[in-house]
Amino acid sequence: xxxxxxxxxxxxxxxxxxxxxxxxxxxxxxxxxxxxxxxxxxxxxxxxxxxxxxxxxxxxxxxxxxxxxxxxxxxxxxxxxxxxxxxxxxxxxxxxxxxxxxxxxxxxxxxxxxxxxxxxxxxxxxxxxxxxxxxxxxxxxxxxxxxxxxxxxxxxxxxxxxxxxxxxxxxxxxxxxxxxxxxxxxxxxxxxxxxxxxxxxxxxxxxxxxxxxxxxxxxxxxxxxxxxxxxxxxxxxxxxxxxxxxxxxxxxxxxxxxxxxxxxxxxxxxxxxxxxxxxxxxxxxxxxxxxxxxxxxxxxxxxxxxxxxxxxxxxxxxxxxxxxxxxxxxxxxxxxxxxxxxxxxxxxxxxxxxxxxxxxxxxxxxxxxx
Amino acid sequence: xxxxxxxxxxxxxxxxxxxxxxxxxxxxxxxxxxxxxxxxxxxxxxxxxxxxxxxxxxxxxxxxxxxxxxxxxxxxxxxxxxxxxxxxxxxxxxxxxxxxxxxxxxxxxxxxxxxxxxxxxxxxxxxxxxxxxxxxxxxxxxxxxxxxxxxxxxxxxxxxxxxxxxxxxxxxxxxxxxxxxxxxxxxxxxxxxxxxxxxxxxxxxxxxxxxxxxxxxxxxxxxxxxxxxxxxxxxxxxxxxxxxxxxxxxxxxxxxxxxxxxxxxxxxxxxxxxxxxxxxxxxxxxxxxxxxxxxxxxxxxxxxxxxxxxxxxxxxxxxxxxxxxxxxxxxxxxxxxxxxxxxxxxxxxxxxxxxxxxxxxxxxxxxxxxxxxxxxxxxxxxxxxxxxxxxxxxxxxxxxxxxxxxxxxxxxxxxxxxxxxxxxxxxxxxxxxxxxxxxxxxxxxxxxxxxxxxxxxxxxxxxxxxxxxxxxxxxxxxxxxxxxxxxxxxxxxxxxxxxxxxxxxxxxxxxxxxxxxxxxxxxxxxxxxxxxxxxxxxxxxxxxxxxxxxxxxxxxxxxxxxxxxxxxxxxxxxxxxxxxxxxxxxxxxxxxxxxxxxxxx
Numbered sequence: 011x012x013x014x015x016x017x018x019x020x021x022x023x024x025x026x027x028x029x030x031x032x033x034x035x036x037x038x039x040x041x042x043x044x045x046x047x048x049x050x051x052x053x054x055x056x057x058x059x060x061x062x063x064x065x066x067x068x069x070x071x072x073x074x075x076x077x078x079x080x081x082x083x084x085x086x087x088x089x090x091x092x093x094x095x096x097x098x099x100x101x102x103x104x105x106x107x108x109x110x111x112x113x114x115x116x117x118x119x120x121x122x123x124x125x126x127x128x129x130x131x132x133x134x135x136x137x138x139x140x141x142x143x144x145x146x147x148x149x150x151x152x153x154x155x156x157x158x159x160x161x162x163x164x165x166x167x168x169x170x171x172x173x174x175x176x177x178x179x180x181x182x183x184x185x186x187x188x189x190x191x192x193x194x195x196x197x198x199x200x201x202x203x204x205x206x207x208x209x210x211x212x213x214x215x216x217x218x219x220x221x222x223x224x225x226x227x228x229x230x231x232x233x234x235x236x237x238x239x240x241x242x243x244x245x246x247x248x249x250x251x252x253x254x255x256x257x258x259x260x261x262x263x264x265x266x267x268x269x270x271x272x273x274x275x276x277x278x279x280x281x282x283x284x285x286x287x288x289x290x291x292x293x294x295x296x297x298x299x300x301x302x303x304x305x306x307x308x309x310x311x312x313x314x315x316x317x318x319x320x321x322x323x324x325x326x327x328x329x330x331x332x333x334x335x336x337x338x339x340x341x342x343x344x345x346x347x348x349x350x351x352x353x354x355x356x357x358x359x360x361x362x363x364x365x366x367x368x369x370x371x372x373x374x375x376x377x378x379x380x
Numbered sequence: 381x382x383x384x385x386x387x388x389x390x391x392x393x394x395x396x397x398x399x400x401x402x403x404x405x406x407x408x409x410x411x412x413x414x415x416x417x418x419x420x421x422x423x424x425x426x427x428x429x430x431x432x433x434x435x436x437x438x439x440x441x442x443x444x445x446x447x448x449x450x451x452x453x454x455x456x457x458x459x460x461x462x463x464x465x466x467x468x469x470x471x472x473x474x475x476x477x478x479x480x481x482x483x484x485x486x487x488x489x490x491x492x493x494x495x496x497x498x499x500x501x502x503x504x505x506x507x508x509x510x511x512x513x514x515x516x517x518x519x520x521x522x523x524x525x526x527x528x529x530x531x532x533x534x535x536x537x538x539x540x541x542x543x544x545x546x547x548x549x550x551x552x553x554x555x556x557x558x559x560x561x562x563x564x565x566x567x568x569x570x571x572x573x574x575x576x577x578x579x580x581x582x583x584x585x586x587x588x589x590x591x592x593x594x595x596x597x598x599x600x601x602x603x604x605x606x607x608x609x610x611x612x613x614x615x616x617x618x619x620x621x622x623x624x625x626x627x628x629x630x631x632x633x634x635x636x637x638x639x640x641x642x643x644x645x646x647x648x649x650x651x652x653x654x655x656x657x658x659x660x661x662x663x664x665x666x667x668x669x670x671x672x673x674x675x676x677x678x679x680x681x682x683x684x685x686x687x688x689x690x691x692x693x694x695x696x697x698x699x700x701x702x703x704x705x706x707x708x709x710x711x712x713x714x715x716x717x718x719x720x721x722x723x724x725x726x727x728x729x730x731x732x733x734x735x736x737x738x739x740x741x742x743x744x745x746x747x748x749x750x751x752x753x754x755x756x757x758x759x760x761x762x763x764x765x766x767x768x769x770x771x772x773x774x775x776x777x778x779x780x781x782x783x784x785x786x787x788x789x790x791x792x793x794x795x796x797x798x799x800x801x802x803x804x805x806x807x808x809x810x811x812x813x814x815x816x817x818x819x820x821x822x823x824x825x826x827x828x829x830x831x832x833x834x835x836x837x838x839x840x841x842x843x844x845x846x847x848x849x850x851x852x853x854x855x856x857x858x859x860x861x862x863x864x865x866x867x868x869x870x871x872x873x874x875x876x877x878x879x880x881x882x883x884x885x886x887x888x889x890x891x892x893x894x895x896x897x898x899x900x901x902x903x904x905x906x907x908x909x910x911x912x913x914x915x916x917x918x919x920x921x922x923x924x925x926x927x928x929x930x931x932x933x934x935x936x937x938x939x940x941x942x943x944x945x946x947x948x949x950x951x952x953x954x955x956x957x958x959x960x961x962x963x964x965x966x967x968x969x970x971x972x973x974x975x976x977x978x979x980x981x
Contacts, residue, residue, distance in 0.1 A: 017939055017940060019939065070939075072939050201931065219905070219929070219930055219931050220927075220930055222930075222931050223930035223931045226931070259940045259942065265940055267939060267940060271939075272939060273939055273940045273941045273942070273943070274940070275940065275942065280942060280943055282941070282943065298943065300943070311946075312942060312946065315945070315946070315949065316942065347908075347964060348907070351907060351908055351928075353907060369930060369931050369932075370907060370929050370930065370931060370932050371932070372932040372948070372949060372952055373906075373907055373929065373932050373952070374907070375949055376949055376952050376953050376956070379949075380949055380950065380953045
């Protein structure tokens with residue numbers, strides 16, 4: 011039975027953070043209404059024409075801030091998905107939430123609609139740092155949101171960001187401590203990337219490379235001490251609590267994204283919906299579409315690039331079977347150098363990046379895959 | 381002298397950069413209706429883009445004009461001269477083709493150093509100097525003061541120098557009248573054996589290398605068997621012509637004429653300026669005096685940024701060579717930069733021009749190594765080697781001593797900058813020889829300096845220390861024994877040949893340190909730590925370290941946007957093409973150029 015994941019994009023926020031360049035904004039109720047109506051139409055059309063009996067094994071509602079909109083928008087869409095597709099019995103259904111907008115009522119409504127996982131953007135345990143990046147919550151508010159989410163769905167994840175302006179090593183330590191005490195089953199650790207055109211970029215802030223690397227390795231060791239395994243460069247989970255939806259991205263499984271700026275990989279084709287909300291509401295949908303033949307070099311490159319993000323790494327024999335070539339042929343001397351420097355490891359016919367290598371993965375991937 | 385000659389005037393215009401030479405030339409052309417105003421492009425003489433942009437003349441273009449004075453029609457041939465010290469030899473050749481020189485002096489700025497050098501060159505070539513005071517329309521014009529200045533500084537009579545404004549077209553007739561009255565008509569005997577001076581040449585896709593000549597004696601026409609006296613080569617003349625201003629064939633050129641000779645000559649290297657063209661069947665007794673073969677003075681390595689463009693670079697250099705005989709090049713292989721060329725130039729400007737033409741006209745991305753000079757290396761075995769490339773310097777143990785080329789430098793500056801310029805010259809190992817107040821506002825300083833110091837960042841230093849007022853003129857002045865050493869840069873323990881320098885021992889230590897520091901800034905962090913060392917004769921004198929990269933952009937793979945991630949990696953990969961792989965070290969192309977100018981930071 012073929013399976014796939016579903017992504018829903020909610021492009022609404024209560025306020026815009028200083029570092030954010032995702033497609034989201036502050037809009038009125040009429041826009042939200044129109045948006046979810048359009049999204050529902052897309053789901054229905056897709057289910058009728060292209061689902062072909064495939065089973066949905068994960069649903070992920072991201073944004074923006076899904077918890078900033080009235081709960082019925084989300085629960086209605088989830089209901090529609092339940093009626094439109096075959097849903098696996100153990101389907102992982104995640105929604106993102108912000109501490110300031112996740113109320114008990116909302117969390118319970120989500121749970122009733124089938125949500126069994128909530129991912130909360132904490133970012134930092136320091137109120138000062140939070141204020142500096144334009145987040146509306148405090149760490150106290152986060153703790154309350156985490157309790158609400160745990161009570162409602164049990165399985166809760168939180169995000170931590172690194173290299174934020176004014177952040178110190180002890181902030182990172184505090185954040186990890188606070189999250190593990192709050193009983194998070196899953197923790198994502200992202201380092202801040204200053205995106206073009208954001209207020210943070212205009213402020214002239216440039217994260218320090220060494221500080222970011224120090225914070226990452228600190229966070230990593232603290233998390234592993236507390237029983238969270240780094241199963242992907244940015245993601246740590248208690249055993250069995252890995253995010254299935256995200257794992258699908260790295261395995262090159264199929265997923266379909268609904269809503270503005272949503273990305274899909276379906277029938278060997280990557281496509282994306284317009285990033286322009288007004289255009290979307292006016293009927294514009296897919297603006298980028300790219301077919302990748304399953305045995306092509308491009309598919310092989312993607313396979314390497316995505317697999318090396320994970321702790322399992324790249325299964326060399328599976329790769330050879332699929333693409334009829336050895337992924338490391340011709341790269342022996344480069345690889346030897348990388349191994350000597352302790353950046354990659356090659357064991358049991360698997361190529362993976364060491365913790366040190368993970369943090370410079372772009373450079374390594376460029377050397378190995380492109 | 382026949383009647384034909386008596387109505388002919390061959391002249392040039394000498395002026396400091398931006399004193400209005402081209403504008404005046406344009407007005408003369410306009411006034412004599414040589415070009416219809418519709419075809420009149422601004423500054424017609426400067427034909428290369430580069431010349432137009434920089435306001436300088438590199439290639440020479442003669443133009444024939446007709447002007448009637450007192451009912452007699454005269455033929456005026458304007459021979460343009462390049463305006464830069466690198467091309468002094470070319471200037472001297474083109475001056476030899478003239479009988480008089482119009483000296484344009486800016487009514488506000490007065491006489492400038494660069495002008496003087498050319499004026500003296502003109503006087504040396506027995507030219508009649510005709511001063512003209514230009515830009516009298518400027519509010520800051522002080523024509524009478526400038527008139528006195530010309531008399532005092534240049535030492536010629538300027539009492540009847542016309543006051544003109546080329547820009548506004550004021551008093552242009554006076555200039556034309558003066559040319560007719562004062563420039564001597566060409567002497568020479570049309571019946572004597574052919575004797576033509578080549579003062580320039582250019583490459584034409586159909587005609588091959590075309591010689592620009594002044595006929596001294598005799599007559600030449602299509603069918604004449606001509607001989608280059610210096611090279612001994614013989615050609616059949618295919619076409620002769622004049623510049624009207626476009627090349628226009630005529631039946632013959634005679635004594636006193638300025639024009640061109642086309643003889644299916646393959647490359648301009650065969651039409652050396654200063655050489656004499658004669659009739660192979662009835663040669664003249666003596667060639668025109670003063671011919672010398674032009675030797676490169678400055679050398680640098682030129683490599684394509686993208687190694688696969690080597691053949692494109694080769695083609696481009698070969699094509700430039702067709703029209704620029706002064707350009708020398710030979711293949712060079714560098715461990716760091718791959719395949720490229722060691723190129724020789726007349727001077728720094730010439731080097732810049734070639735580099736720019738390669739980049740603009742041939743669309744090449746280049747890496748240029750530090751400019752160097754020619755050293756004479758006397759070895760312990762008694763042999764002498766000429767070294768232009770630091771990599772070819774013999775091991776220290778085999779060297780008895782090294783001689784380096786010197787220049788006699790003349791610096792012209794307002795007095796307030798004397799102190800800081802002296803400091804600069806001292807720092808550049810200059811030996812003070814003389815200082816002379818030309819007037820209250822101008823001083824001429826004479827220094828004997830190593831050429832290698834002038835080649836390395838001297839102009840910029842001079843300009844910045846004098847707020848752009850000082851100017852420099854120099855000529856080669858022999859070789860001198862000097863304590864030169866080879867400075868190497870080691871990356872990850874290996875000598876990077878493209879960064880090696882020959883340098884005076886006293887400066888090696890400081891330069892080595894500065895180079896290592898600069899490289900540390902320009903070489904990005906990589907997966908591995910990279911030691912950068914500077915070494916003199918194998919002894920390490922400085923060390924810096926580029927720390928290993930610890931993080932590169934780690935974007936969240938958000939909402940399954942794999943495409944964005946892929947694009948990022950492809951961009952990163954693309955960036956690597958501009959990098960040079962040296963062992964396991966990647967060096968950005970910019971690193972090689974960023975170290976060429978260290979002193980002014």
